[in-house]
Amino acid sequence: MSALLIDDISVEFGRFRAIDRLSLAIDYGEIRGVIGPNGAGKTTVLDVVSGITRPKAGRVVLDGGLEITRASETLIARSGVRRKFQKPSVFDALTAAENVAVGVEGRLRRTAPAAEVRRRALDLLDAVGLADEADRQAGEFSHGQKQWLEIAMVLGGDPKVLLLDEPVAGLSDEETEKTAALVRSLKRPDRAIVVVEHDMGFVETIADRVTVLHEGRTLFEGSMAGARADARVIEVYLGR
Amino acid sequence: MIRSLLGSSGGTGFSLTLAALAVTAALLVATLAGVGPSGFLVNIIGQLAAFALLALALDLIWGYLGILSLGHGLFFAIGGYVMAMHLLMHSFETTGTVPDFMQFMGWKEFPAYWAGLGVFPYALAVALVLAGVVALVTGWVSFRSRVGGVYFAIITQALVYAAMLLMFRNDTGFGGNNGMTGFSVIFGLRMGTETASAVLALASVVVLALGLVATRALVSGRLGRLMLATRDDEVRLRSLGYDTIVLKTGVWVVSALLAAIAGMLYVPQVGIVNPRILSPELSLEIAVWVAIGGRGHLVGAVIGAVLVNALKFWLSFAAPDVWPFILSALIVLVVLVFPNGLLDLSRGFGALKARMRREGVASLDPRRAGP
Amino acid sequence: MLRIAAVLIGLIFATAAGAAPLERDPTLRGLCGNAAASGEAADRLLSATPTLSPDDLAFADAAIGGLLSKKLVCPAAPTDPVALKADTGAVDLATGAPLAALPKGKAPVVSLKNRAKFERLAAALALLAAPNAAARAAALEVLAKSAADVPADLFAAAAGREPDPALAARISSVADLASLYGTDIDKRVAAVARLAEGENRRVLTEIEALRADPAYASEPAFAAAVDAAAAKVSGAIAIGNAAATLYNGLSFASILFMASIGLAIIFGLMGVINLAQGEFIMIGAYVTYVVQEGLRALLPGLLDWYLVIAIPFAFLVTALIGIALEASLIRHLYRRPLMSLLATWAVSLFLINLVRVGFGTQNLQMETPFYITGGIAIVGDFIMTWNRLFAIGFAALTLAGTWFLIRRSGIGLDIRAVTQNRDMAGCIGIPTRRVDMLAFGFGSGLAGLAGLALSPIYNVNPQMGTNFIIDSFMVVVLGGVGSIAGTVIAALGIGQINVLIEPIWGAVAAKVIVLALIIAFLQWRPEGFFTVAGRRK
Ligand SMILES: Nc1ncnc2c1ncn2[C@@H]1O[C@H](COP(=O)(O)OP(=O)(O)OP(=O)(O)O)[C@@H](O)[C@H]1O
């Protein structure tokens, strides 16, 4: 059974059709790269999956159960979907550790003792290489640090479906490599990961399969090598 | 001085403010013993404390959740009107004289829904339940439909405006234009005596101190962090699994309750409640007190409310016509030059220049930044 | 006007000339006779009045007037002429010739029964011949009290020669009433039908009262006529009321539209709600007042046209204030919309108090020029008043101008671009700062025009603006940010709802219900009617 099944969705903004009858299935244990030119609709797909945007038609089913198109963002998140936004979104007023703790707890009600939550948060910060910055305010972080902090924050929820929107945008080559290693380490048999990215090299190193979007439709689906060879993909995205 | 009052950890400022409140309370006790400040001053102190509590209520949602209400006068008025009903009933029951209000309304006896309001605990419960329910409904409906920011501010203003129009009508049953006045007894004390004024002021100061301690406990804990997170990026928080609507509605209700309590303290001290308590101007002014004191650290709201209102009291004796001009100048000054209110003032001009250079970035300190 | 009167008088002469002249002497002798004879003479004179020549009318007027004021002298000797005492001496009434001496005789005694007849007669004569309209109107009211005793053709003649159209209409309606309550069934049926031509509530009350008339039960033709007339009039009244509601709603909507369009543009562009928008309206009205006073002092001949002459002033003054405000304050607040609420409120406080200091708090006296005085009756009780039509027309012109500016001009293109994507617009070289400033000025200027359109209809005082901001914001919310079409539709909707609810539950309830509806609407469509959902980062 697919972790995430996107079935024939369409999204419209006014008269503009951002997603046009798109279908996509992502399996557990898989890292899926989603690429495509600017405005192809990649972020919009993630918006639909995380419940921020409602599609005009079609449905999205999580793990064969939850019908995402009818659920609130909160419920979707509680069912195991986590998302890193394209523009790094962290809570500027909180420290790094507090940010991640917010991600770990995931509920208004206290679910675990504060000490345990903090320990887990520190572990995650360690994993993304921010252990030394744990008690600094997130507002003071650089762009790259915010990217990682947000990844740590979403990992706090131990997601079944992890959506990463441009995790290496604005990072140096070295940082990109580190991130690639991190993402690979997140791969688990009970987890599906979707990575939206423009950086081809990055996608190639992490993705099991890629989907190429163009003008709200699937242009290609398969291996990265296959995408590089596909004439239409070259035409609209990779360039000759 | 101011800086330490507002100190960024909140620690020193908070303790200093509590200390100031304790000193004030001691003075009021002295008045009760016949040696403290005069009745007039005592009354002013009491009113300032009530306003400070009101400002505290607003800061809780504006400073920590980023939700600006321009209609908090609504909850203030709910407390005020219920208190007025209590006082009328209580005065009637203890002295037996029919209040002017009833003659004015053409009533022989109080309508059935006034029953029991002469008992203070019941009146308190009524005010809190009423304010809580109104807040619950308005908050839930607005937050659920993602109404926020400027929209929320104006809709709350429209609410308080509609309520004012409603209360201006004589047939609404709360005294219409004239409102309610002529309270003669409170807790068995004759109103207007020095003792009654001192007791009321003391109660206001104590409740303010309690309110300050309670709200600080709230914001410095886990929920406080979630409030700041909501303010910074609500969508982010929601897609981490938090029900921000519940959080916002909950805090909104708490804030409304504080405002209602402030109203209950305020009305006996001014001796009247009428629909002008619901005027949009008053609700806007509350936001001004908070802005001037500096949003998002409670103590600032208290200091802002006290300073602005003290100035207003003084000027409305000295030069009533210039007050509106001073108020608008203060607002523009705060908005343009000191976006964090007195905190900026205390930080001096070095920081100011830095801010000017980074035009557009709202604030120096992200913990205090906000819309 | 005079010319028309002259023509009318000419016509009167022409018709009167065809009638038989009055036999004056027998009439006078009759009047001088006993009660029966004098009553009979009065009756005859009354039935003759409609056809009397102006000369005879003047004669009859003098005779009856003399009789009532006891200046008529009936001679003891039947050969002496009937005379009228004048200030000095006397005249022979029948010929009008002066008399050397007052004949011996006395003034006739008027019996109680005859007095009513003479008074009616005097009124009939006055209605036909009194030179001033007030006297004719007064005479008509006397006749109306006993309309059944007045010959029907008297009213016809009077209506025919009446130069004042309003009075003429009133005469006809009194005449109808007379035949309505007469005895001749055919005439009554005809009168009912004629009555039904005046389609208003008063007529309906009269017609419905006829159902209690004995003839309604006994004469099927009469009953049918009454029923048909009632149906016709109540139909027309219903249409008229609907039209009046629509019209009032439309005029309220026009004002809402003018108050909100500037707000909508500014909010759409900068996310700033200008709480001082109402005060721009107020300033527009004050500028209009200043123009009016200036004209009064310098060019009194043009005073009536102050509303037109003030247009550029109202627009430019408010636009300049708006630009100054944008440049000094608003531009620092684009990213802090909540703070901009406080700041613009401060501005509004400042402006109100400034005007209060400068002009005082009382309502200003605005002239009502002739072109917005009165109105035209359309159907039923619905009168299309010119002042409201002025506001509607003004709003339509504003709409056209705004639409043209936003949709067709270069600056409009820039405004739309910046509204949609500020950063992108900046990137492609649109001077966003300047666009903001101009748009703010334009939005403020529109508010100034709203103030101008309001000034002859509303109370103009320093507080007048505060009533608008909440309603206007509701329009903006409902219409969707920055959409002209949305603003128009929302203004129409809110205007109509207000006008529909007000008569049923009152103005306060109307406000509360509109607010509730808007909150309910936001549940369903948080972005308003016309905007596309904003995008998250
Ligand atoms: N809320 C919105 N309102 C109007 N148009 C929108 C909205 N959200 C997205 N769009 C449009 O939908 C299209 C798809 O946008 P989307 O952000 O999904 O593209 P993307 O593939 O993520 O592009 P990029 O690589 O630049 O991030 C774009 O043309 C965008 O302008």
Ligand SMILES: [Mg+2]
């Ligand atoms: Mg994207």
